[in-house]
Amino acid sequence: MEKAEASQKIIKIGELGYVNKNCWLARNLGYPPSKRCQYCNSKFKDCLFERYLVITLILVSLLLTTSYLIEQSISKLLIVSIFILVIAYGYFFNKSTEKLIISNFEEGKAKNALKDLSDNLKYKVEEQTSELRNQKEKVEKALAVEKQAHELEKHANEELKHLDENKTDFMLITQHHLRTPLSVNNGFIDLMLSGIFGKIPTKIKDVILRLSESTQKEIDVVNELLDVSSYQIGKDMIHLDHSIDFEALMNETLKDLTAEAESKGIYLKYEKRGEIPKVPADRMKLKLVLTNVIDNCIKYTAKGGVTVAMEVKNDKLLISVADTGIGLSDEVIQNLFKQSFHRGEQAKKLFAVGKGLGLYLSGKIIEGHHGRIWAESLGDGKGSGFYIELPVKQEINQSIKIENNTNINNK
């Protein structure tokens, strides 16, 4: 609206009654006084020049009439002189009027142009201000929405973290409570078997041995339960340390497992093949893997024993654990490290407890080390081999979250 009005003002000139230069020409072409000037839109009768001409003509007519009536030569000369003066006056008056008209027109035009420019500028400023105001409002709204979203996200993350911590705490407390009575049972059974209460009759000793075995199995299950649940929660991370002495780690692990092998009457030996450099790894997690794998072999070996070997090949540390146990079928080998509750068919026949979890966890941990874990078998009844391959060189000071996309509840 405002814009249209402003542009009209530009055209609307000569509003003071002056005619512009173009109108002078227009008038010479004989426009009737009632018509409007095509340039200034004012009526021609309002034109000062026209008024002046009319006045001049009236004056001339009056003088001619007067001179005719007097009819004297001096008077004629006087009248002609006056007439010439009047014409000259009219001419100069006209010239000065024209100048005035033009100057007034230019001034008016400049004033109008300035006013229009100012109006235009004002309008544009107002328009842009309002646009800016709208944009500012939009930005403010967007910022408010973003802030709200950010707060929601932050809150959700805090909730998740809190939930995660609660779950872990819950699991740790549950495990503590499950372990405590088991420690009492296991402890007293251990004391009884050590003979501090005197010699135990064979029949009772057999019963105590069964109690001991089942207690130990339950301890294993409770231990694994927490391991798996904490991995399922996703809290556990791999914390690489660059200076892991695998020989010391292996000796420590084997020392812990020797008693179990001895109690089954099988051997557990270690073969060192060449120099073993220090390898980047998460010591605690790797010990869990070694314990799980070796313990698994001991569990499923009734005769013979388990041989552990370590060597470095092509910048990779290769740990092999070979047993003389029941062996594994191809199908079992493929799924061994994939599903948390998977156990070989043969193993099921032996009713062994709980070991499905350990290998699943081991797989996840080795994956987190950018390594490889796999099993091989010579066929049923010919023993199995477990292999762990770890890169000797790898970027340290990094924490790798263990990917966890296997839902243990599926199986």
Add this chain to the structure above:
Amino acid sequence: MPKIKTKEKAEVKPSTKKKYILWIEDDFGLVALYKTMIGTMPGIELEVITLGTIALQRIKEIEAGIAEKPDLVMLDLLLPDGINGDKILETMRQTTSTKDIPVYILTNYGGEEMENELTKNLNAEKYMIKTEWSPSKLMPFLREKLGLR
């Protein structure tokens, strides 16, 4: 059954010839187990404390010189009065006369963060899980740590 020698009250000071273990443990089944176990180990005097508040009080008494300084402390983590093992260890480490006493954490609480905090920051000697440390493993370990044959 051998006679179990335990020390139930603070004012009865154990013989200086014997090694003195202060065992902080709240579960009665385990208290009975450890008392029975230590009872079979000559040369060791055992005192059991079942509450965190009593343990903190004992630290003050040791500092004041009215209670004997143990040769070794076995420390459980979760205690019924909410004054847990970590708080006890922290107080011990801040107290002049108890800061150098070897402390072994014997718990069924298996948090990795807690283990790091206690062994690395509060200088616990070892973090041990009770189910893994049955008497046949614990007895030779304690003898070794106390310098007994």
